[in-house]
Amino acid sequence: MPKPPDATRRSERSRTAILDAALALITESGYAALTIEAIAARAGVGKQTIYRWWKGRGEIVLDALAEQVTAAGPPALPDTGDLEADLRLVVRATVAELADPKLSEITRALTVESLTSESFADQVRDRILRPQLDTIKDRLRGHVRAGIDPDLAVELFVGPMYHRWMLRTGPLTEEYADALVDLALAALRPGADRG
Amino acid sequence: MPKPPDATRRSERSRTAILDAALALITESGYAALTIEAIAARAGVGKQTIYRWWKGRGEIVLDALAEQVTAAGPPALPDTGDLEADLRLVVRATVAELADPKLSEITRALTVESLTSESFADQVRDRILRPQLDTIKDRLRGHVRAGIDPDLAVELFVGPMYHRWMLRTGPLTEEYADALVDLALAALRPGADRG
Amino acid sequence: MPKPPDATRRSERSRTAILDAALALITESGYAALTIEAIAARAGVGKQTIYRWWKGRGEIVLDALAEQVTAAGPPALPDTGDLEADLRLVVRATVAELADPKLSEITRALTVESLTSESFADQVRDRILRPQLDTIKDRLRGHVRAGIDPDLAVELFVGPMYHRWMLRTGPLTEEYADALVDLALAALRPGADRG
Amino acid sequence: MPKPPDATRRSERSRTAILDAALALITESGYAALTIEAIAARAGVGKQTIYRWWKGRGEIVLDALAEQVTAAGPPALPDTGDLEADLRLVVRATVAELADPKLSEITRALTVESLTSESFADQVRDRILRPQLDTIKDRLRGHVRAGIDPDLAVELFVGPMYHRWMLRTGPLTEEYADALVDLALAALRPGADRG
DNA sequence: GGGTAATCGAGACGGTACGTCATGTCTTGTG
DNA sequence: CACAAGACATGACGTACCGTCTCGATTACCC
Structure with missing residues (x-):
């Protein structure tokens, strides 16, 4: 029964220092070099203070990004x-x-952690991804032919992009972006279901 | 100058044992539990024999799959x-x-490693992914309207799928598969560019 | 700059367990079988705890003996x-x-390590050997003819003994001990310089 | 039943190369760095050729010295x-x-190995040490008072020397050498048994 | 002078231990 | 009681050598 810490006594100074340290380290040296000990040292913080409030380095990055x-x-x-x-x-x-x-x-960090832990993937989805996807979904409303799942519609834009990024199947250029938008819109446009 | 080992002297018995052990462990306990030491122990092999021929656990999984x-x-x-x-x-x-x-x-293992190392991503792309994507690309030939990059066309099918899988943005069902095919085809079909 | 550990925080329990384990292993199986991993396992201790406080197995034996x-x-x-x-x-x-x-x-262990590292030899000399030699030196005082280096006098007793032990040039018996004392005393006795 | 190799077919070239390599390595980098693999590499020889004719690095050094x-x-x-x-x-x-x-x-190497293996110590004693000690023993004959074990007499000269060397209990100078000879001779001289 | 059996250089192999790194927990003051 | 500091048990890392083994390629002796 590990009782939860008292959040009201939490040190704001430490919280911020940890988040800042994590972001600094990840951009300087990449996710592989982002260890709890490195964060603690950089933030001038005890390791326990990190473990008290976060489950792992993934959550820290998630919080920092949020x-x-x-x-x-x-x-x-x-x-x-x-x-x-x-x-x-x-x-x-x-x-x-x-x-x-x-x-x-x-993004790399969050993706790796999402692949490692399902509950982490859920957090990323709900806290980071959903808001972004929802803005697209909203903007799409009314321009999509009937019967199409809006979530699937959004994935048509972001899925290919992430796939290309992760597996390096092609260049990530503006031309690519435009072509992708073009293609996805063609799929959704009313009347597109039949040539 | 760490000179490369002599491949002609390589022990086929050990090679197979290592690949088998890796596959067994990964399906039994997941990628997180797949350590070099565990593979070596399971395969009845010295660790050095693994390090002599592979750079890391990712490459072993890749070879096993190939x-x-x-x-x-x-x-x-x-x-x-x-x-x-x-x-x-x-x-x-x-x-x-x-x-x-x-x-x-x-797939999870290969994706994580691809996100960790660019050269690894290239290997996955060329040895595993490309053949699969190419069969779709070939099948698509002639059914796609002019001016569309065939690679992008293929990504329209696989990208959304992987995205949904990784970030758990929705269920992975047959209905989903069918809807995805439907939508992607609509984008590619000749005449789909203008409603 | 590997900063030194904080000795005040040191675990007495671990320290003792390590020393005890080392002594037990060395008498059971000899110095060759005394590995850091074996000590750690026997003492129920992490390897790092050993490396934090000692440089090698020699120092552990030295501490245990001290x-x-x-x-x-x-x-x-x-x-x-x-x-x-x-x-x-x-x-x-x-x-x-x-x-x-x-x-x-x-003794074998300490001698081997002394031959391997000069600084280790110095430690053995100062912490273990000197006290023993000094008791002989003190006892000898007043019974030695003038002009004789007291340290050399003491070596006359212990040197031959260790030499015979190390290189197995003869039996180590009570008769030998007595003959050695007899001979060494003859060398030191006042008036011995000239027949 | 590991049948002994045929000594008549032994490669003199390899034998010499191994002995030379061992001596070169030991004087260049010390006994700690003298590994079988290093000797084999330096001598341009297969490891098996070494193991076929010697039991370990100690024996190689012993042979080289002999x-x-x-x-x-x-x-x-x-x-x-x-x-x-x-x-x-x-x-x-x-x-x-x-x-x-x-x-x-x-000498350091041979001493360490002698402390590690009794049979090795016997070899060192018989092949290297005895001839040296015997020359002293012979020279001493006739100058030693009756009833004194000649072996012990010799040890009186070499024992203190080695002891001081191994445990660094004092300087190894010409003055020391002279004082040691002086003292040992005083012990042995006829009439020294009683002041 | 060809057949054959051993040694040879080379180095892959199954192991053991090394010394290091990071993990997550526990402990010890301090504010 | 949260905190900074950091010692602790654990476990994996990647490396160095060990001693054994297998592989052609020379030998060198025997018929």
Whole structure:
């Protein structure tokens, strides 16, 4: 019966230091070098303080990212009226992030942990991914032919992108982003079910 | 200058024992429990014999899978004339494999390692993934409207599937497989570019 | 900069267990079988705990012996007034110890390590040997003709003994001990410099 | 029943190369670095060739030394008529050798192995040590008072020397050598038994 | 002078132990 | 009681050598 710690007495200073240290280490040296001991040392914190509040390095990265996202406000998807242009913007941005080794390090970390633990995958999905996917889903509403699962529709945009990133099956360029948007939209467009 | 070992002197007995042990352990206990020491012990082999021929556990799993695939012959995609039916078959099969925790363990392993090492990702792509993707690409030829990158076309089928599997964004069922095929085909079909 | 561990936090339980395990193993199986892993296993201790406080197995044996010696109090050399009788006692005791394979195992260990590392030899000399030699040196005072280096005088007793033990050049018996004392005393006795 | 190899077919070239390599390695890097694999590599020889003819590295060093000694001819102890002067010569020479880290490395090796294996100690004694000690023993004959074991007499010269070398209990200088000879001779001189 | 049996260089093999690293838990003051 | 510090038991890492083994390729002796 390991009783839960008293959250009201938690040190904000330590919490922030840990999150900052984790982000700094992961961008400097990659996820492989991100050990609990390294975080503790860098943050000037005892290891126990980390284990008291997090289950592992994955959760720390997750929290750090969530913090960052919260600070930046909700993900904004422009609504210029031109659906294709708007989607190109987001897809291009995501592709650019994945193409950058430093920037994609956090995504790499979360993906690895998701593959390792189902409950972790659930957390990533609900806290990080869902909000992003939902903005696309909302923007798509009304432009999709009837009978199509909205979740599947969104996956049509992000799935190929992640697949290409993970398995390096091709270049991650703006042209690729545009072609992907083009293709996915063609699938969804009303009247596309029959040539 | 660590000179490479003499492959002609390699012990076939040990090679097979190691590959078998790795597969047995990964299906029994998962990738996390797959340590070099465990493989060595199970295979009745010295650790050095493993390190002599492989760089890490990822490569062993990769070789084991390649062996298996080679034994099973090239992946066969039926060509009944009905493209949609044929694709449903493969996509359903893949979805079923991903839905099974045991069967997907190897895919999980290869994905984690691909995210960890670029050169490993290249190997997975070339030795495992490419042959599979190419059968779809070939089958698709002639049924896709002009100007579409064939690789992107294939990714439209597999990307969403893997994304859903990794991040658990939805159920992996036959209905899902069919819907995915339906949607992807709609995107590719000649005349789909404009409603 | 490998900073030194905090000695005040050291676990007395582990320290003792390690020393005891080392002594038990060395008398049971000899110095060759005394591995760090065996000590750790026998003591129920992690290897790192050993490496944190000792440089190698030699130092452990040294500490164990020092502990034992400390517990037994300072080496007592009787002073009955009969110098020759007193010396026979110590030399006989030492010869008996060297003649016993079990008892001499520790001496063997310390000698091997002394031959391997100069700094180790210094430790053995200062912590173990010096006290023993000094009791002889003190007892000899006043019975030695002028101009003789006291250290050399003491070596005259112990040197031949160890030499015979190490290189097995002859039996280690009480007769030998007595003859050695006889001879060494003859060398030191006032008036011995000229026949 | 591991039948002994046929000595008549032995490769003289390999034998010499191994002995040379062992001596070179031991003087260059010390006994600790003298591994069978290093010798084999340096000598351009297969490991099996070493194991076929020797039991371990100690025996190789022993053979190498014996070879060297044989080449140099039997140890010569001068007989100028002045016993003390003659003994000073040998003792000084031995002390000088022990004082030199490079030169004493072989002695170190043989001593360590002697402490490890009784049968090895016997070999060292019979093949290396005895001839040296016997020259002293012979030279001493006639100058020693009755009733003294000649072997013990010799040990009086070499024992203290080795003891001081092994345990670093004092400097190994010419003055030391002379004082040792002086003292030992005093013990042996006829009429020394009673002041 | 060809057949054959051993030694030879080379190095892969199953092992053991090494010394290091990180894990997650526990312990010891300090604020 | 949270915290910084860090010792602890555990377990895997990747490396170094061990001593045995198997593989052609020279030998060198015998018929």
